[in-house]
Amino acid sequence: MESLSKRAKVLTKKPMTLAERAYLPAIFQGLSITMQHFFRAATKKQVTIRYPEETRPFSPVFRGLHVLKRDEAGRERCTACGLCAVACPAEAITMVAGERKKGEENLYREEKYAVSYEINMLRCIFCGLCEEACPKAAVYLQADKMAPPRFERDEFIYGKDRLVEPVTPDNRSKRGIQLTPEQADKLRSQLA
Amino acid sequence: MSPLFLFLSFVALLSALGVVLAKNPVHSVLFLILTFFTLSGHYLLLNAQFLAAVNIIVYAGAIMVLFLFVIMFLNLNEETEPHKPALAKFAAAIAGGSLLLILVAAMRNVNPVGYDPTSFDSQIGMVDRLGLVLFQQYALPFELASILLLAAMVGSVMLGKRETGERNF
Amino acid sequence: MDFPPLAWQGLVVLVVFGVSLLIATYSTYAERVIAAFLQDRVGPDRAGPFGLLQPLADAVKLFTKEEFFPAGANRALFVFGPCLAMVTALMSSAVIPFGNVLQFGETAIHLQGIEINVGMLYVFGMVSLGVYGIMIGGWASNNKFSLLGAIRAASQNISYEIAMGLALIAVLMMSGTLSLREITFQQVSDAPFVWQDIFNWNVMKQPLGFIIFIVCAFAETNRTPFDLPECETELIGGYHTEYSSMKMGLYLFAEYINVFVASAVMSVLYFGGFNFPFQAELRNWLVSSQGLELVTAQNIITILGLVGLFAKIFSFIFFFMWVRWTLPRFRYDQLMRLGWTILIPLAIFNIMLTGGLITFGVIK
Ligand code: SF4
Ligand code: SF4
Numbered sequence: 001m002e003s004l005s006k007r008a009k010v011l012t013k014k015p016m017t018l019a020e021r022a023y024l025p026a027i028f029q030g031l032s033i034t035m036q037h038f039f040r041a042a043t044k045k046q047v048t049i050r051y052p053e054e055t056r057p058f059s060p061v062f063r064g065l066h067v068l069k070r071d072e073a074g075r076e077r078c079t080a081c082g083l084c085a086v087a088c089p090a091e092a093i094t095m096v097a098g099e100r101k102k103g104e105e106n107l108y109r110e111e112k113y114a115v116s117y118e119i120n121m122l123r124c125i126f127c128g129l130c131e132e133a134c135p136k137a138a139v140y141l142q143a144d145k146m147a148p149p150r151f152e153r154d155e156f157i158y159g160k161d162r163l164v165e166p167v168t169p170d171n172r173s174k175r176g177i178q179l180t181p182e183q184a185d186k187l188r189s190q191l192a
Numbered sequence: 193m194s195p196l197f198l199f200l201s202f203v204a205l206l207s208a209l210g211v212v213l214a215k216n217p218v219h220s221v222l223f224l225i226l227t228f229f230t231l232s233g234h235y236l237l238l239n240a241q242f243l244a245a246v247n248i249i250v251y252a253g254a255i256m257v258l259f260l261f262v263i264m265f266l267n268l269n270e271e272t273e274p275h276k277p278a279l280a281k282f283a284a285a286i287a288g289g290s291l292l293l294i295l296v297a298a299m300r301n302v303n304p305v306g307y308d309p310t311s312f313d314s315q316i317g318m319v320d321r322l323g324l325v326l327f328q329q330y331a332l333p334f335e336l337a338s339i340l341l342l343a344a345m346v347g348s349v350m351l352g353k354r355e356t357g358e359r360n361f
Numbered sequence: 362m363d364f365p366p367l368a369w370q371g372l373v374v375l376v377v378f379g380v381s382l383l384i385a386t387y388s389t390y391a392e393r394v395i396a397a398f399l400q401d402r403v404g405p406d407r408a409g410p411f412g413l414l415q416p417l418a419d420a421v422k423l424f425t426k427e428e429f430f431p432a433g434a435n436r437a438l439f440v441f442g443p444c445l446a447m448v449t450a451l452m453s454s455a456v457i458p459f460g461n462v463l464q465f466g467e468t469a470i471h472l473q474g475i476e477i478n479v480g481m482l483y484v485f486g487m488v489s490l491g492v493y494g495i496m497i498g499g500w501a502s503n504n505k506f507s508l509l510g511a512i513r514a515a516s517q518n519i520s521y522e523i524a525m526g527l528a529l530i531a532v533l534m535m536s537g538t539l540s541l542r543e544i545t546f547q548q549v550s551d552a553p554f555v556w557q558d559i560f561n562w563n564v565m566k567q568p569l570g571f572i573i574f575i576v577c578a579f580a581e582t583n584r585t586p587f588d589l590p591e592c593e594t595e596l597i598g599g600y601h602t603e604y605s606s607m608k609m610g611l612y613l614f615a616e617y618i619n620v621f622v623a624s625a626v627m628s629v630l631y632f633g634g635f636n637f638p639f640q641a642e643l644r645n646w647l648v649s650s651q652g653l654e655l656v657t658a659q660n661i662i663t664i665l666g667l668v669g670l671f672a673k674i675f676s677f678i679f680f681f682m683w684v685r686w687t688l689p690r691f692r693y694d695q696l697m698r699l700g701w702t703i704l705i706p707l708a709i710f711n712i713m714l715t716g717g718l719i720t721f722g723v724i725k
Contacts, residue, residue, distance in 0.1 A: 024572075027684075027687075027688065030687045030688060031683060031684070031687050033687075034399045034683060034686060034687040035399075035683070037398070037399050037400065037401055038395070038398045038399050038683075040401060041397070041398040041399070041400075041401045041402065041403075046397075046401050046402055046403050047401045047402065048397075048401075048402050048403040050403070218438075218500060222438075222497070225493065241477055241478060241479045242479050242482065242539075244479075245479045245482035245483055245485070245486050246482065248486035248489070248490065249482065249485050249486045249489050252486075252489070252490065253485075253486060253489025253490060253492070253522075254489065254519060254522075257489075257492055257493070257496065257515055257519060260493075260496055260500075260515075261512060261515065261516075264496070264500050264508060264511075264512070265512075318478060319478060319479055319539055320538075342709075345523070345705065348701065349701050349702050349705060349706065353702055
């Protein structure tokens with residue numbers, strides 16, 4: 001039969017030569033390889049990334065912590081349609097819908113809005129289906145932020161206070177959402 | 193009688209009793225090892241370092257490990273110990289008693305001479321002396337014994353050797 | 362300073378124990394750093410400068426962990442096992458001659474715990490007793506996998522002891538003594554040839570014996586590639602499956618002390634012990650051109666020899682670790698086959714070879 005990849009190797013089981021059977025040459029070969037690595041590690045750079053001081057760049061398609069976006073005018077985009085909760089395979093999202101009152105037009109974009117909106121980060125598998133499902137482009141998974149470890153379970157239930165994008169860039173940093181200075185500047189100019 | 197000797201003898205007798213009286217066979221073996229230890233201590237007190245070391249290596253180190261192997265695998269313990277019939281107990285008592293009797297009878301006439309400082313040779317138990325005696329006076333039995341052991345070892349190697357064509361893995 | 366000499370020797374024994382413990386402690390650190398370097402990593406570097414306090418942190422961790430007793434375990438023996446492993450490991454370090462004599466006026470301090478003329482047998486006895494620590498621990502855990510692990514370890518140790526002893530016999534045939542100190546002294550040479558000192562080391566006369574010995578040393582100390590007694594991955598741990606906390610730590614410690622002792626024994630038996638090249642020349646030079654007294658010069662040589670011996674020991678320990686992070690583990694049948702059908706015949710052949718060479722006066 002013609003092999004598909006033409007990379008197949010015919011395995012021959014030759015009897016081992018004396019040097020192979022003596023085993024020691026192979027051992028020394030292995031030892032020299034590890035020794036090369038030893039000196040490489042001792043002199044050149046190791047592959048270790050010393051985590052808290054050094055971090056690795058996130059992938060641009062990384063799906064991290066959720067954020068509930070605001071529109072250009074600073075109003076919450078979410079209309080509490082529940083599509084994200086339906087889409088969520090982990091059933092991590094719960095919300096309570098409410099009707100927008102008069103005078104709240106500057107707060108909520110649509111007439112119906114989410115009074116409470118909670119994501120349980122212990123259930124969430126960060127699949128991003130909520131982001132896909134949202135018709136209002138309200139929920140996003142940030143590419144640069146992870147749900148940090150915590151000591152208590154209830155701390156993992158993120159409410160609107162921690163999910164909704166803050167109004168001003170300075171508030172954003174106060175809430176612990178990490179923005180690079182460029183991002184903050186960009187946001188400020190957008191808001192202005 | 194030095195306090196060290198008294199102490200060693202005390203421990204030796206106690207652990208020897210432990211061998212017989214311990215309910216758990218593993219404990220018995222461990223007591224037996226302790227007994228070997230104290231015996232080695234006695235050898236040391238007699239300035240027989242070689243004997244002491246060999247006693248530990250061969251008896252405590254090798255043979256007793258095999259004992260322990262077997263006993264651990266058999267998983268004997270107090271519950272599974274079979275109840276011995278009274279006749280067996282009786283026979284054991286008679287056998288042990290007669291052994292004691294023979295020992296006492298044999299020891300009765302021994303009168304320890306103590307040692308004579310002028311003729312006492314403190315080096316008598318040293319390994320080179322022992323070697324000289326073994327290789328001169330007892331050369332033939334010694335060599336025979338070593339050939340026997342070597343044959344046993346070669347036999348075990350042969351048993352362990354793969355036969356031609358046999359491949360288990 | 363009017364210590365009786367026996368008290369000095371007692372002090373030396375205590376120091377030797379302390380040093381063994383210290384070296385075992387830092388072996389754990391060295392193991393991790395070397396492992397890291399061999400794998401292009403960094404290793405522990407958080408606790409203290411270069412992570413040097415890591416052993417301390419480990420000790421705190423081990424001590425504060427839960428003391429766990431398996432159900433149905435034999436409590437006394439469960440505790441006794443690791444203690445025995447530790448004690449036998451420590452005891453065997455007592456007869457290693459770490460250095461020559463230090464002379465302070467009247468008092469002469471032998472840098473050796475106890476000198477007995479069957480030193481080598483003593484080490485052997487202690488090593489063979491180390492098996493009990495493992496056996497007892499494995500049996501007392503009341504776990505059949507621990508028991509199997511213990512049996513595995515014990516059969517391995519007993520099997521390799523034979524080959525080790527046979528390899529050793531070749532050395533003893535040349536030296537004619539069992540005393541480690543004597544064997545060390547026999548490896549000096551006062552010939553003027555520069556590298557003569559090294560050529561007088563036993564490893565030059567017993568290369569095959571040395572290879573057998575070091576392979577057996579790996580097996581005796583349960584180090585990779587023969588670390589089947591404690592392989593976590595494929596054989597459910599080993600005799601210490603049920604152990605936790607400091608009892609576990611004692612077992613690990615005992616292994617490192619065993620590595621240290623094995624390294625020391627190999628340095629003494631095959632690599633000239635506390636002798637180092639040019640020592641006679643150096644002493645003569647110190648006396649003749651520096652105008653030192655002979656005693657002082659000898660003391661300096663002794664201390665240098667001590668340093669030299671430790672350098673040899675550390676290189677062996679490094680070798681142990683280097684091999685550990687290079688070779689994979691043997692399978693158990695391969696291990697037994699290597700021990701019984703290869704090493705033992707080789708060792709017997711080595712004895713015959715040595716005997717022949719001695720008879721024909723090629724080596725002494
Ligand atoms: S990322 Fe996936 S699991 Fe997490 S909330 Fe969205 S849909 Fe649910
Ligand atoms: S986040 Fe989007 S999908 Fe979810 S409720 Fe709000 S608008 Fe609907």
